[in-house]
């Protein structure tokens with residue numbers, strides 16, 4: 402009755418979206434601010450009859466606007482239903498089941514091994530350095546691999562790799578192996594590697610409007626790279642679902658991209674709140690990894706990760722805990738509004 406391929410799946414566990422009680426949600430890296438006010442204006446006045454029609458299968462207008470923002474041609478851009486779908490199409494297109502392995506950091510986005518099991522791709526986790534940063538030298542010491550993927554900044558550590566480091570990595574990786582940089586959090590203080598895609602035909606950048614543009618609910622994911630790579634993603638998309646992005650999401654994506662001023666102002670607020678939270682926790686004796694994302698990764702000598710997670714949950718604050726050896730005493734805490742973080746740091750005094 403059930404296919405064998407279904408029976409061996411191990412799905413990703415997303416951070417919970419509680420319904421029973423009102424929590425302060427610092428567990429899924431959502432943006433605490435609403436999308437651009439122009440998005441609300443559009444939704445209030447939109448022409449409902451448009452919904453009768455199928456949407457543009459290739460999101461051309463959105464690609465044009467994202468292209469303008471990133472100074473690349475729309476032909477170098479692919480749009481999917483959230484970057485999770487984009488990543489899934491990447492794994493399908495670029496990594497074969499009987500080759501391998503695909504390399505990624507030991508502690509990273511936990512969807513990568515899930516896609517590997519879905520498509521039967523072998524993978525190898527490359528250890529982080531003692532300070533939890535990524536060492537590309539360790540990646541380059543591997544002789545056999547078909548590709549490399551990592552988030553920048555990395556998740557859940559929040560640590561950024563510099564554009565110079567990524568440039569040096571690309572100089573050393575053979576041109577027939579794809580490198581994917583997952584830039585879900587790049588807008589919170591990093592420099593995008595999009596500018597390197599012109600020089601390196603094997604570099605693909607994946608981005609999302611979920612976090613920095615406050616549109617997690619609209620599911621807008623982006624890939625930027627050489628046209629051959631984009632063509633492969635389109636072939637996979639058109640073999641699976643021609644219309645990954647609905648009419649409303651395409652329009653509000655365009656609007657969010659064009660409201661640069663609102664974008665900058667919310668980013669600045671989140672960065673300021675992050676820096677305030679980091680300073681406060683350091684003063685309270687916490688270990689805080691240096692973050693350039695909209696979350697921080699923190700640990701306390703006095704209590705275990707699961708203890709603090711449970712304590713905060715009882716106090717009405719949800720954070721993310723990963724029960725993985727090596728990071729089991731850390732908590733990943735999304736940056737919320739200033740008052741949420743004040744309450745959090747208030748609760749995190751364990752003298």
Ligand SMILES: *Cc1c(COP(=O)(O)O)cnc(C)c1O
Nearest residue numbers: 483484485510552556585609611
């Ligand atoms: C949140 C996240 C994504 C997925 O974002 P969506 O566009 O909402 O699917 C991808 N990669 C990383 C590292 C993320 O944290």
